[in-house]
Amino acid sequence: MRNPFKREKPAPGGRRQRLGVVQRAERLTPEMVRVVFGGEDLADFTVEHADSYVKLIFPLEGVAYDEPFDVAAIRDSRPRTEWPVQRTYTIRSVADGEVTIDFVVHGDEGFAGPWAAGAQPGDTLWIMGPGGAYSPSPEAPWHLLVGDASALPAISASLEHVPAGKVAVAVVEVHGPAEELPLASPGDLRLHWVHRGEPDPEGLVEFLRGLDLPAGAPHAFLHGEADTVRAVRRFARTDLGVPRELLSASGYWRRGRTEEGWREEKRDWNAATESDDATAGV
Structure with a gap:
C-alpha cells in the first residue's frame, strides 16, 4: 500500500x-x-x-x-x-x-x-x-488507569511517566491471556488483566470495587469503550472522589458503531457524563 x-x-x-x-x-x-x-x-x-x-x-x-x-x-x-x-x-x-x-x-x-x-x-x-492533554501528575497520591485493548497503547505509554514511588493501579480488559503485553513503570505498578469477550461496564465496576485500592483520590485515566468508560467514570467520581482536574476520561469507540457514527454521538455522550456528575452531586 x-x-x-x-x-x-x-x-x-x-x-x-x-x-x-x-x-x-x-x-x-x-x-x-x-x-x-x-x-x-x-x-x-x-x-x-x-x-x-x-x-x-x-x-x-x-x-x-x-x-x-x-x-x-x-x-x-x-x-x-x-x-x-x-x-x-x-x-x-x-x-x-x-x-x-x-x-x-x-x-x-x-x-x-x-x-x-x-x-x-x-x-x-x-x-x-x-x-494530547494527559500526563500523570507527580502531585497525585496515586494513579488509576483503566481501559481495554484500544487504550492499551495509551496506558502503556502513560505508565512509563508515573513518578518513581507512586502507586499505579492498571486494569486492562482484553479477550484473553494471548492479548496481554508486558507493561512497566517507574512507579509501583499493580497490574490487573480482565479477560472478557465483550464489554461489561457494570462487571468492570464491580471488579474495581473488589480491589484493595490506596487511600485518597487518584489521578484517573479512563479510556476505551464508551459505555464502559462512562460507568467507570461514575465510580471514579462518586466512590473514589476523583475531582475533575485529576480526571481524563474518553470513549475511544462504542460497541455497535463505526468510528464515524461514534463521532456523531460523542457530544451527546459528553453531555450524559456531565449529567452523571450533576445527579451524583459531584
Missing part, C-alpha cells in the same frame, strides 16, 4: 500533515500490530503528553486527489464521499526520529487495522498531529 502522493505543505492550525514511512512492523499479539514510522518528515516530531495522539489519513481507493496531497484543501473542495478516511491513534513512543504506533487488528474489519496488518517497510501514510 504505497502512497503515490508528493510532499505536502503544512496544514492550517499548527498541526503539520507529515508523510510517515514504515521502517518495520511486527505482530505483538494476535490482535495487536506495532508499526514504526520514520522518514525526513518525522525527523523533528516531538510530543508533550503521555497520551499524545495523531490522526492517520487513508486516501480512498479509486479517488484521484490533486498533488500535493492536502487534507484541508480536499475537505474544502470535494464532496464528503471523497474525503480521505481519518483514524485517531495514540503514539506509543517517539525516539530518534521514529514514531511507534500500536494498532488493534480485527481481521479485515475497518481501514487502519487491515492496513497495519499488511504494512511493509517503505509503505507510507499521512500523519497529522500530535494532540
